[in-house]
Amino acid sequence: MPTKPRISWRRGLLAFVVLAFVIGGCYWMRRSKGGGMTEFEGARPIHPQDIALPDGYAIEAIATGLTFPTGVAFDEAGGIYVVESGYSYGEVTDTPRLLRVEPGGGTRVIASGGGNGPWNGVAGHEGAFYVAEGGAFEGGRILRVTPDGQIVAIADSLPSMGDHHTNGPVVGQDGWIYFGQGTATNSAVVGEDNASFGWLERHPDFHDTPCRDVTLTGVNFESTDPLNGGETTTGAFSPFGTPTTEGQVVRGRVPCNGAILRVRPDGGAIELVAWGLRNPFGLAFGPDARLYVTDNGYDERGSRKVFGSGDYLWRIERGAWYGWPDFAGGRPFFDDDIRPVLARAPGNPPEPAAVFGVHSSADGFDFSRNAAFGHVGEAFVALLGDMSPPVGKVLSPVGFKVVRVDVESGVVEDFAVNEGDTNGPASWLGSGGLERPVAARFDPSGTALYVVDFGVMTMTERGPEPRKETGVLWKITRSGSR
Amino acid sequence: MSAGRIAPLLIAAGLTVGCGQARRSEPLMGPLTLQSDAEQGRTTFMKYCQPCHPGGEAGLGPSLNDKALPTFLKKFQVRQGIGSMPSFSEAEISDQQLDDIMAYLKALRGHEGEPGG
Numbered sequence: 001m002p003t004k005p006r007i008s009w010r011r012g013l014l015a016f017v018v019l020a021f022v023i024g025g026c027y028w029m030r031r032s033k034g035g036g037m038t039e040f041e042g043a044r045p046i047h048p049q050d051i052a053l054p055d056g057y058a059i060e061a062i063a064t065g066l067t068f069p070t071g072v073a074f075d076e077a078g079g080i081y082v083v084e085s086g087y088s089y090g091e092v093t094d095t096p097r098l099l100r101v102e103p104g105g106g107t108r109v110i111a112s113g114g115g116n117g118p119w120n121g122v123a124g125h126e127g128a129f130y131v132a133e134g135g136a137f138e139g140g141r142i143l144r145v146t147p148d149g150q151i152v153a154i155a156d157s158l159p160s161m162g163d164h165h166t167n168g169p170v171v172g173q174d175g176w177i178y179f180g181q182g183t184a185t186n187s188a189v190v191g192e193d194n195a196s197f198g199w200l201e202r203h204p205d206f207h208d209t210p211c212r213d214v215t216l217t218g219v220n221f222e223s224t225d226p227l228n229g230g231e232t233t234t235g236a237f238s239p240f241g242t243p244t245t246e247g248q249v250v251r252g253r254v255p256c257n258g259a260i261l262r263v264r265p266d267g268g269a270i271e272l273v274a275w276g277l278r279n280p281f282g283l284a285f286g287p288d289a290r291l292y293v294t295d296n297g298y299d300e301r302g303s304r305k306v307f308g309s310g311d312y313l314w315r316i317e318r319g320a321w322y323g324w325p326d327f328a329g330g331r332p333f334f335d336d337d338i339r340p341v342l343a344r345a346p347g348n349p350p351e352p353a354a355v356f357g358v359h360s361s362a363d364g365f366d367f368s369r370n371a372a373f374g375h376v377g378e379a380f381v382a383l384l385g386d387m388s389p390p391v392g393k394v395l396s397p398v399g400f401k402v403v404r405v406d407v408e409s410g411v412v413e414d415f416a417v418n419e420g421d422t423n424g425p426a427s428w429l430g431s432g433g434l435e436r437p438v439a440a441r442f443d444p445s446g447t448a449l450y451v452v453d454f455g456v457m458t459m460t461e462r463g464p465e466p467r468k469e470t471g472v473l474w475k476i477t478r479s480g481s482r
Numbered sequence: 483m484s485a486g487r488i489a490p491l492l493i494a495a496g497l498t499v500g501c502g503q504a505r506r507s508e509p510l511m512g513p514l515t516l517q518s519d520a521e522q523g524r525t526t527f528m529k530y531c532q533p534c535h536p537g538g539e540a541g542l543g544p545s546l547n548d549k550a551l552p553t554f555l556k557k558f559q560v561r562q563g564i565g566s567m568p569s570f571s572e573a574e575i576s577d578q579q580l581d582d583i584m585a586y587l588k589a590l591r592g593h594e595g596e597p598g599g
Binding site: 026027028052053054055307308309310329334335354355356357358359360392393394395396398409410411412413414415416417419421422423 | 503504505507508509510512513524525528529532533534536537539540541542543544545565566568
């Protein structure tokens with residue numbers, strides 16, 4: 001009786017191990033395919049039909065030609081307002097502005113800021129607007145803007161001159177203004193990457209400040225010195241070129257980096273809500289009246305690179321520490337080569353409510369509250385999209401869409417994506433769809449979801465290249481089943 | 483060439499060469515109906531796999547939806563890790579949860595509904 005050819009388990013295992021090396025090696029040899037790694041020239045085409053939505057939903061462009069828009073808000077009469085950032089990665093500056101979107105798509109300037117962008121988000125409350133002034137140049141502020149264009153700072157001197165800025169804000173049922181304050185660095189160590197961002201030369205002594213006292217392990221990092229030439233050594237929570245020692249205590253204070261903070265609408269003392277976050281960008285209160293926050297995870301850059309960290313949606317617990325700079329997503333790093341900088345963790349980080357793709361840049365979001373729109377209680381989150389390769393390699397564009405999240409199960413589902421064989425921004429796909437969604441917010445009726453699209457930002461050898469006047473405000477409604 | 487030599491090549495082809503496009507999400511393919519094991523698998527997938535393979539598509543890691551890998555190899559890959567992929571122990575992902583993830587991936591890969599639902 002003829003025997004059937006068989007693979008011995010030893011041979012199969014050997015083949016698989018060899019295969020593992022082949023594939024593992026291939027991964028590191030493959031070049032990045034980030035969504036920004038494309039060419040763009042001329043005007044941005046706008047074709048809503050290039051955007052796919054679940055059955056029964058429709059999308060339209062409400063306003064176009066915006067420059068770096070980051071947020072949308074509404075007044076009591078249902079009027080629509082957007083903020084233009086006035087600053088973008090790539091060190092491109094413009095005038096930060098609050099605009100009213102008129103019927104027909106035109107805009108009218110309500111208020112203009114100085115040269116201290118980016119204005120990262122806006123919230124309407126009792127006849128005024130609250131704007132997070134990112135403060136890349138002079139430090140962050142929370143601004144109260146009245147419809148006649150008057151601007152008053154209700155919080156200032158926020159530590160925003162680094163990689164990440166002052167973000168949000170959102171108004172709580174308690175009447176406080178809640179906002180996010182990003183970290184100065186990727187993972188608590190100032191390095192060459194911060195020179196690439198542009199701020200290290202402006203503020204050579206700037207570094208992360210913890211909200212509470214922390215004790216360091218004294219791990220230091222060697223890097224080249226782009227300011228003075230040669231090499232230098234830097235520790236965590238310290239100025240560039242300043243090493244740390246084992247057992248060194250860094251005093252915490254408020255305001256601090258990587259935190260959720262709050263202030264009353266008329267100003268006063270800033271209070272700490274939660275800390276140990278990295279770049280808490282979007283804030284919204286859920287149907288359970290609890291605060292939720294999107295947080296941009298670590299990058300694979302700088303003196304302390306972290307590979308494979310997703311972005312997170314956190315359910316905020318008052319006073320909790322969320323793990324930065326030694327944990328990701330509530331867990332220690334899986335890469336043992338990344339040594340902790342904290343001798344003692346300040347707490348046990350909570351579990352995230354949801355996890356998004358690595359480098360997806362989960363940003364502004366809102367909860368559905370009207371059955372007419374559907375998915376009541378789910379969060380609709382704008383994913384700006386990757387900025388690869390400077391933040392790390394990806395095998396395909398990540399983000400560039402709007403997703404919905406069941407915050408009880410953590411299930412993330414696409415909601416608005418570009419048509420095509422692969423995911424990516426419109427400029428990458430050669431279409432007229434979504435570019436970089438940066439915020440999503442329902443109108444007061446809850447029947448329309450407005451999506452703020454930052455516009456085109458390509459990634460080149462010179463760094464990010466954002467394009468002015470390519471931002472769009474989209475509106476998604478439910479038209480009923482076809 | 484014997485079957486013993488061909489098999490690894492077929493596996494390699496399955497790993498590295500996609501079969502059709504990987505996009506399976508609701509806006510493009512309509513809603514996905516899941517059995518209870520796959521539903522459980524989706525929840526676990528979201529916690530451990532979503533960051534690198536969002537929706538089973540490529541991202542930091544390769545796409546999963548267009549790869550015809552045998553289930554035992556996928557499980558081996560999860561337990562041992564390959565290249566840049568970390569390994570996940572039974573303490574992190576139990577055998578039952580791993581089975582459920584496989585059920586979810588199978589359902590996702592087979593989802594070819596009408597675009598737009």
